[in-house]
Amino acid sequence: MQKSVYSLVLINSQAAFFKQNVACWVIEPISGEVWNDVENESQLQNIIKKFNHRLNSEHDLKHVSLQVTYDDSYHGLIAALAASLHQLKCDDWQLFCYKPLLSRVSVAYGLPDENSLDNYLLTKLLPLLSNSFNYQDDSLVVEKQRAEQSHHDDMAMLQQTKSSMERQIQELKQQVNIQHKLDFEQLLCFLPLFYKNVWNTLTPEDLAILSGNLIQKINIQSPYHEPDKNTVLVLKKRFTRLSDSHQQSIIQFCHTLEHPLSIRHEMSVYLESM
Numbered sequence: 001m002q003k004s005v006y007s008l009v010l011i012n013s014q015a016a017f018f019k020q021n022v023a024c025w026v027i028e029p030i031s032g033e034v035w036n037d038v039e040n041e042s043q044l045q046n047i048i049k050k051f052n053h054r055l056n057s058e059h060d061l062k063h064v065s066l067q068v069t070y071d072d073s074y075h076g077l078i079a080a081l082a083a084s085l086h087q088l089k090c091d092d093w094q095l096f097c098y099k100p101l102l103s104r105v106s107v108a109y110g111l112p113d114e115n116s117l118d119n120y121l122l123t124k125l126l127p128l129l130s131n132s133f134n135y136q137d138d139s140l141v142v143e144k145q146r147a148e149q150s151h152h153d154d155m156a157m158l159q160q161t162k163s164s165m166e167r168q169i170q171e172l173k174q175q176v177n178i179q180h181k182l183d184f185e186q187l188l189c190f191l192p193l194f195y196k197n198v199w200n201t202l203t204p205e206d207l208a209i210l211s212g213n214l215i216q217k218i219n220i221q222s223p224y225h226e227p228d229k230n231t232v233l234v235l236k237k238r239f240t241r242l243s244d245s246h247q248q249s250i251i252q253f254c255h256t257l258e259h260p261l262s263i264r265h266e267m268s269v270y271l272e273s274m
Contacts, residue, residue, distance in 0.1 A: 003065040003092060007126055008051075010070040010077075011098050013039045015047050016118075018126060025126045027118065030054060034118060041080040048084040061090035067129055071098040101125055183249060184211050186242075190250055192227055193235040194271065195261040199224040202259050211253065232264065 005020040006028065015038040017028035027034050030050045038044050052060055068081065078095065085093055102111070105125050112120035187207060191198045227235065239247065247270075254271055263271060 003063050005065045005067070005130075006051075007067040007069065007129070009098075009121060010038060010068065010074045012071070013037060013073060015044070016121075017051055018121065020126070020130060025122045025130075027122070028054070041077055044077050044080055045084050048081070048088065052088050060088040061085065064090055064092070066090060066093040067096060067126075068093060069096045069098050069101060069125075069129075096129065101128065104128065183246075184208070186246065186250060187211055187253060190235060190239055191254075193232060193239060194254055194264060194267045196264060197224075197226055198261060201261055202257070206259075210256070232266075236266070 007018040007020070007025070009016050009018065014035040015030075016035045017030060018025050019028045028051075030036055030047060036043075036047055036050075038047055055061070055064070057063065066085070070078075074081075085091075102125065105120075105128055109120070109124050184207075188204070191202070191207070195201075239250075242250075251270060251273075
């Protein structure tokens with residue numbers, strides 16, 4: 001809920017309330033008077049209560065934004081003012097010293113005389129306060145827009161980074177899948193080099209599970225024909241041409257097998273070397 005803006009002016013031992021409308025400030029009379037005598041704490045509390053009674057809100061002054069302008073004679077009553085406003089639920093109020101405000105306005109408009117004080121406040125001093133607040137509000141709007149744009153830019157950059165990382169992850173997954181495929185094909189090729197009649201004991205389906213290959217379709221003819229000596233020799237030459245890492249991965253896989261496999265004599269040295 002938007003708050004109503006009022007101004008309480010405390011000068012020359014008198015108090016007056018003013019209300020800010022859309023286009024201008026207007027007098028908010030209390031007990032039918034523009035100015036009421038306020039020389040002590042009791043009178044100050046009384047004028048605040050009358051102001052609250054005039055507004056007649058079930059929320060008291062909760063939805064009021066109050067600007068308090070005071071001269072030097074009211075320094076001793078500020079604590080009482082704060083207590084009264086707090087009691088009536090007004091937590092949005094600010095203090096302004098009358099003397100420096102008057103000095104600033106008088107540079108452009110001169111000083112008011114006794115008969116023109118009300119008009120001077122309505123058309124010159126109070127608008128000065130309003131313009132100051134509006135300037136601050138405009139600055140806040142600009143800062144908010146800047147922050148929102150910065151947030152939007154940051155989110156766009158994060159989205160680009162996220163998309164780039166997702167592409168990199170996908171590429172790495174593809175590389176890993178390709179590597180798994182190569183390893184699996186090497187196992188299919190070289191396990192018969194290490195073991196006799198390997199497919200009679202270890203099924204290709206078991207190999208797929210043990211090697212982590214659950215995607216590639218396996219097609220090995222049954223019954224599987226045991227390779228002859230020449231084929232074993234060719235496979236051994238191929239194996240020795242593999243990189244050390246590929247050789248080690250195949251040998252390490254062989255060490256994980258718990259099946260009762262018969263190791264070829266000529267390959268036992270490779271398995272025993274680890």
